[in-house]
Amino acid sequence: MYAFNFLTPARIREQYNTGITMMLDKGLGPRMVEDFLKIAGEHLDFVKFGWGIISLCDKDIIQEKIMIYRDHGIEAHPGGTLSEIAYIQGKFEEYLHEAEKLGFKYLEISDGSIDLTREEKTKIIENTIDHGFNVISEVGKKDPKKDKLISLEERVEFVKNDLRAGAEKVLIEAREGGQNIGVYDEKGNVKEDEVDYLIEHLPVKKLIWEAPQKNQQVYFILKIGPNANLGNIPPEDVISLESMRRGLRGDTLGKVKL
Amino acid sequence: MYAFNFLTPARIREQYNTGITMMLDKGLGPRMVEDFLKIAGEHLDFVKFGWGIISLCDKDIIQEKIMIYRDHGIEAHPGGTLSEIAYIQGKFEEYLHEAEKLGFKYLEISDGSIDLTREEKTKIIENTIDHGFNVISEVGKKDPKKDKLISLEERVEFVKNDLRAGAEKVLIEAREGGQNIGVYDEKGNVKEDEVDYLIEHLPVKKLIWEAPQKNQQVYFILKIGPNANLGNIPPEDVISLESMRRGLRGDTLGKVKL
Amino acid sequence: MYAFNFLTPARIREQYNTGITMMLDKGLGPRMVEDFLKIAGEHLDFVKFGWGIISLCDKDIIQEKIMIYRDHGIEAHPGGTLSEIAYIQGKFEEYLHEAEKLGFKYLEISDGSIDLTREEKTKIIENTIDHGFNVISEVGKKDPKKDKLISLEERVEFVKNDLRAGAEKVLIEAREGGQNIGVYDEKGNVKEDEVDYLIEHLPVKKLIWEAPQKNQQVYFILKIGPNANLGNIPPEDVISLESMRRGLRGDTLGKVKL
Numbered sequence: 001m002y003a004f005n006f007l008t009p010a011r012i013r014e015q016y017n018t019g020i021t022m023m024l025d026k027g028l029g030p031r032m033v034e035d036f037l038k039i040a041g042e043h044l045d046f047v048k049f050g051w052g053i054i055s056l057c058d059k060d061i062i063q064e065k066i067m068i069y070r071d072h073g074i075e076a077h078p079g080g081t082l083s084e085i086a087y088i089q090g091k092f093e094e095y096l097h098e099a100e101k102l103g104f105k106y107l108e109i110s111d112g113s114i115d116l117t118r119e120e121k122t123k124i125i126e127n128t129i130d131h132g133f134n135v136i137s138e139v140g141k142k143d144p145k146k147d148k149l150i151s152l153e154e155r156v157e158f159v160k161n162d163l164r165a166g167a168e169k170v171l172i173e174a175r176e177g178g179q180n181i182g183v184y185d186e187k188g189n190v191k192e193d194e195v196d197y198l199i200e201h202l203p204v205k206k207l208i209w210e211a212p213q214k215n216q217q218v219y220f221i222l223k224i225g226p227n228a229n230l231g232n233i234p235p236e237d238v239i240s241l242e243s244m245r246r247g248l249r250g251d252t253l254g255k256v257k258l
Numbered sequence: 259m260y261a262f263n264f265l266t267p268a269r270i271r272e273q274y275n276t277g278i279t280m281m282l283d284k285g286l287g288p289r290m291v292e293d294f295l296k297i298a299g300e301h302l303d304f305v306k307f308g309w310g311i312i313s314l315c316d317k318d319i320i321q322e323k324i325m326i327y328r329d330h331g332i333e334a335h336p337g338g339t340l341s342e343i344a345y346i347q348g349k350f351e352e353y354l355h356e357a358e359k360l361g362f363k364y365l366e367i368s369d370g371s372i373d374l375t376r377e378e379k380t381k382i383i384e385n386t387i388d389h390g391f392n393v394i395s396e397v398g399k400k401d402p403k404k405d406k407l408i409s410l411e412e413r414v415e416f417v418k419n420d421l422r423a424g425a426e427k428v429l430i431e432a433r434e435g436g437q438n439i440g441v442y443d444e445k446g447n448v449k450e451d452e453v454d455y456l457i458e459h460l461p462v463k464k465l466i467w468e469a470p471q472k473n474q475q476v477y478f479i480l481k482i483g484p485n486a487n488l489g490n491i492p493p494e495d496v497i498s499l500e501s502m503r504r505g506l507r508g509d510t511l512g513k514v515k516l
Numbered sequence: 517m518y519a520f521n522f523l524t525p526a527r528i529r530e531q532y533n534t535g536i537t538m539m540l541d542k543g544l545g546p547r548m549v550e551d552f553l554k555i556a557g558e559h560l561d562f563v564k565f566g567w568g569i570i571s572l573c574d575k576d577i578i579q580e581k582i583m584i585y586r587d588h589g590i591e592a593h594p595g596g597t598l599s600e601i602a603y604i605q606g607k608f609e610e611y612l613h614e615a616e617k618l619g620f621k622y623l624e625i626s627d628g629s630i631d632l633t634r635e636e637k638t639k640i641i642e643n644t645i646d647h648g649f650n651v652i653s654e655v656g657k658k659d660p661k662k663d664k665l666i667s668l669e670e671r672v673e674f675v676k677n678d679l680r681a682g683a684e685k686v687l688i689e690a691r692e693g694g695q696n697i698g699v700y701d702e703k704g705n706v707k708e709d710e711v712d713y714l715i716e717h718l719p720v721k722k723l724i725w726e727a728p729q730k731n732q733q734v735y736f737i738l739k740i741g742p743n744a745n746l747g748n749i750p751p752e753d754v755i756s757l758e759s760m761r762r763g764l765r766g767d768t769l770g771k772v773k774l
Contacts, residue, residue, distance in 0.1 A: 003320045004313040004336075004356050007343055027755035029551030035287030039315055052764025053755045055520040057555055062519045078520075081766060085523055098520050113766040142766030175766075176756075177730075214435075239285035239311045240434075248310025250339060250371040250400030250433075261578045262571040262594075262614050265601055293545030297573055472693075497543035497569045498692075506568025508597060508629040508658030508691075 009246045009258045011226055015045055015073060019227030019245070020169070020208055022046035023238055024176060025076070027053055030064050036235060041072035043242040046136075048108065048231070050176070051081045059102065066103045080110025080138050087124060088114050096131045109162075110138035112173055118161045125165035136208070137162035140173025144180045147173070152194060156201045163206055171231055172198070174210035178232070182210070190219045205229070217241050218251045226256045267504045267516045269484055273303055273331060277485030277503070278427070278466055280304035281496055282434060283334070285311055288322050294493060299330035301500040304394075306366065306489070308434070309339045317360065324361045338368025338396050345382060346372050354389045367420075368396035370431060376419045383423035394466070395420035398431020402438045405431070410452060414459045421464055429489055430456070432468035436490070440468070448477045463487070475499050476509045484514045525762045525774045527742055531561055531589060535743030535761070536685070536724055538562035539754055540692060541592070543569055546580050552751060557588035559758040562652075564624065564747070566692070567597045575618065582619045596626025596654050603640060604630050612647045625678075626654035628689060634677045641681035652724070653678035656689025660696045663689070668710060672717045679722055687747055688714070690726035694748070698726070706735045721745070733757050734767045742772045 002008045013019030025047050028036070037044075047069050054062050069076045078099065086095035099107055109125050116124070121137070128135050139158045141147035150158070159170045173182050180186045183194045198207070204224060210232040211217045217237075220228040226245040233241055243249045247256045260266050271277030283305050286294070295302075305327055312320050327334045336357065344353035357365055367383050374382070379395070386393050397416045399405035408416070417428045431440050438444045441452045456465070462482060468490040469475050475495075478486040484503040491499055501507045505514040518524050529535030541563050544552070553560075563585055570578050585592045594615065602611035615623055625641050632640070637653070644651050655674045657663040666674070675686045689698050696702045699710045714723070720740060726748040727733050733753075736744040742761040749757055759765045763772045 001317055002313055003315060003317045003360055004340060004344075004353065006349060006352055006356075007310070007340065007347065008313040026752055027552075027555045029548070029554050031551040032287070032290065032548065035289040036285075038287050038319055039285045043314065050756065051759050051766070052523070052762075053759045055518055055524040055764060056559065056755060056758055056762070057519060059517055059519045061554055081764065081769065082520060082523065085764065085769070086520075089523065091522060094522055095520065098522075102519055113769045236284055239314060240308065242314055243309050243311050246310075246314070248313060248339065248343065250309070253339065253343070253371045259575055260571055261573060261575045261618055262568075262598060262602075262611065264607060264610055264614075265568070265598065265605065266571040290545070290548065293547040294543075296545050296577055297543045301572065494542055497572060498566065500572055501567050501569045504568075504572070506571060506597065506601065508567070511597065511601070511629045 009248070011246055011258055013227055016075065018205060018229070020045045020229040020231070021233055021238065021241060022048060022208060022231035023235055024048050024050055024212070024232045025235070026050050027057070028235065030061060030068060033065055033068050037068065037072045040238045041074070043238060044072070044074045046106070046231075047074055047076040049076060049078050051079045052085060054078055055082060063102055075106050077104055077106040077108055077136065080108040081113060083107060083109055084111065084114045092124070092127070096128065096133070099133070100131065105134060106136055107133045108136045108138060108171070109167070112138060112140060112142040118158070122161060122165040125162060125167055129166045135167045136169045136171060137167035138171040138173055140182050142173070142175060147181050152197045156198065159202055159207070169206055169208050169229065171208045171210055174212065174216075174232060176212060176232060178210065178212040178216055184216065188213045188216065190216060195223065199224075214240070218244060221245055221252055222255060226258055267506070269504055269516055271485055274333065276463060276487070278303045278487040278489070279491055279496065279499060280306060280466060280489035281493055282306050282308055282470070282490045283493070284308050285315070286493065288319060288326060291323055291326050295326065295330045298496040299332065301496060302330070302332045304364070304489075305332055305334040307334060307336050309337045310343060312336050313340060321360055333364050335362055335364040335366055335394065338366040339371060341365060341367055342369065342372045350382070350385070354386065354391070357391070358389065363392060364394055365391045366394050366396060366429070367425070370396060370398060370400040376416070380419060380423040383420060383425055387424045393425045394427045394429060395425035396429040396431055398440050400431070400433060405439050410455045414456065417460055417465070427464055427466050427487065429466045429468055432470065432474075432490060434470060434490060436468065436470040436474055442474065446471045446474065448474060453481065457482075472498070476502060479503055479510055480513060484516055525764070527762055527774055529743055532591065534721060534745070536561045536745040536747070537749055537754065537757060538564060538724060538747035539751055540564050540566055540728070540748045541751070542566050543573070544751065546577060546584060549581055549584050553584065553588045556754045557590070559754060560588070560590045562622070562747075563590055563592040565592060565594050567595045568601060570594055571598060579618055591622050593620055593622040593624055593652070596624040597629060599623060599625055600627065600630045608640070608643070612644065612649070615649070616647065621650060622652055623649045624652045624654060624687070625683070628654060628656060628658040634674070638677060638681040641678060641683055645682045651683045652685045652687060653683035654687040654689055656698050658689070658691060663697050668713045672714065675718055675723070685722055685724050685745065687724045687726055690728065690748060692728060692748060694726065694728040694732055700732065704729045704732065706732060711739065715740075730756070733760060737761055737768055738771060742774055
């Protein structure tokens with residue numbers, strides 16, 4: 001039972017579906033994860049092992065971490081970059097096979113660093129689903145210059161394409177930093193008109209907004225509500241985010257409807 | 259015994275009273291706290307469990323953490339926001355009761371997110387003291403726009419009011435970020451004339467300056483001395499701060515008088 | 517064996533010599549270090565205990581941490597500031613003696629906060645080597661104003677001086693923050709012409725670039741190659757750095773030659 005539970009506002013979310021919190025794990029040790037989840041475990045849905053880092057970690061450790069997270073109802077998955085590397089190297093089938101053996105249930109399919117046609121991305125998503133995985137796709141380019149070449153109309157079309165292909169959710173790219181990319185300007189401020197456009201043209205429940213900075217998290221909670229789907233949350237900010245979703249921090253106190 | 263103890267300058271502080279270091283705990287796991295205190299335990303006085311986050315954590319974990327901190331001579335307390343929520347919900351008596359059961363000895367009383375008259379804040383502080391707690395109050399608004407409306411004269415008056423009501427110390431609000439709030443400008447630089455004014459008109463030993471950024475910590479150490487009372491220190495910077503207080507880091511080497 | 521090892525590019529480095537990663541330890545607890553090294557242990561060469569912080573930590577803990585790091589093939593050493601303090605206090609012999617007893621094999625010799633003539637620094641380096649230590653020296657001033665007074669020609673000469681004296685590697689100062697110091701401007705951007713000058717006039721394998729920020733790490737990897745020697749890496753970014761060295765993150769994917 002929570003401390004001061006008579007002050008704890010309830011937040012009803014459908015896990016893995018609404019009110020998603022996805023954390024970025026840049027290489028936490030297994031004991032630290034266990035310890036951290038005593039505090040934060042109930043407030044997380046997904047964990048992304050950033051980029052290609054798990055191909056630099058022992059299988060045993062990765063399997064152990066997947067299971068620790070799952071014991072708390074959290075699904076871990078490799079960053080999309082690793083799937084891109086596998087694809088361009090012609091090793092995508094091996095990638096799926098190894099992911100299955102390691103125990104992943106979700107995979108991220110992205111084209112942030114490589115170029116894929118819509119048809120190619122569709123095929124990859126479909127193939128991944130055929131192998132039994134749930135797919136979270138990502139839309140956006142890691143290189144700010146390339147990312148800026150994507151028009152809002154295209155961004156909408158890319159998201160729709162991925163959803164048609166069977167992706168459960170689509171991540172709106174903002175990288176680890178959340179600056180000068182996607183819907184954020186160079187200082188990390190939200191380009192509100194761009195968010196408005198995306199919300200108007202897309203099913204908002206299907207989107208996960210990468211929002212590593214606090215002001216971005218506040219923005220989406222106030223804009224979309226306490227059950228906004230948010231990703232790339234640093235571990236140290238997971239509880240802060242949950243407190244903001246529930247109006248337990250100054251930024252959202254009295255401003256959220258639960 | 260410290261390594262290289264023949265190089266370690268002594269710092270004489272009266273714990274909980276002068277030379278205070280108050281850390282911000284945003285949700286550390288209990289094993290991590292134990293481990294961290296092997297390094298930093300001797301250099302801390304207070305730990306603030308940020309905002310309303312403990313109402314999202316199991317009682318058992320909170321009680322365990324309070325005791326781990328206390329075993330190192332450190333007093334943990336809930337963030338003021340939780341007391342504000344309890345007050346506006348008419349549950350302040352329950353709040354005090356639960357805080358006592360959990361084992362807290364200090365409580366923070368603030369009005370950063372709600373509006374209180376001076377009389378109301380006085381009453382709350384007195385009531386909290388009557389229940390046997392030590393009170394640390396906070397002066398300042400979480401919303402930068404509202405915070406800017408407080409004149410220096412008012413800020414001084416608010417602090418004096420809380421001290422008259424019985425607060426042991428008064429925190430000068432700077433939030434987690436330390437930017438665009440209180441005595442800090444948008445870049446986190448210190449507004450030196452404002453600090454001068456506060457120091458001139460208030461008993462400096464009664465103040466705790468929230469100073470999350472390193473340049474702010476350096477400023478107050480050089481301004482007030484190695485025993486400046488500083489708050490909202492991130493865990494990873496606790497030892498760095500202690501080293502700066504003692505002239506063991508470039509910024510203050512040869513510049514502090516112990 | 518690494519997860520997805522069929523996607524893991526090999527990086528051949530000569531430990532402690534090429535492709536160095538040096539991490540900044542600002543006071544990690546011993547259990548946390550053990551846990552962290554399960555993930556990152558293979559990708560590190562050196563750990564710097566920042567500034568004078570180990571003179572605020574128990575000998576037992578320091579010895580334990582040195583051994584935990586060494587068990588993973590990582591050499592820890594005290595920050596140069598402590599050696600400067602010992603020197604100006606006339607306790608340098610005691611410093612060497614204590615360092616030996618604690619188990620250090622490497623020592624850092626710097627003059628970031630004190631003024632030394634070239635002859636003095638040479639003598640200190642030679643003396644340290646005579647006592648059986650390997651020396652990493654540092655060139656640059658902690659105070660940005662003083663640091664800017666060092667011309668590029670002087671910086672080159674200072675590095676050469678330290679190498680002649682027997683330093684194995686020379687750190688190019690950038691502090692913890694990596695802004696407004698050495699080869700970085702106020703925003704942390706690399707002053708490319710200055711780096712070019714240093715590379716042209718110095719043996720690049722002998723340099724370790726302090727590069728706490730991600731954009732700085734990317735810059736040196738793309739400039740010098742995956743085996744650039746980099747220092748002051750925050751613990752949470754060690755694996756990210758290794759992934760960038762091997763082209764496993766968007767910033768360097770397809771751009772590094774291993």
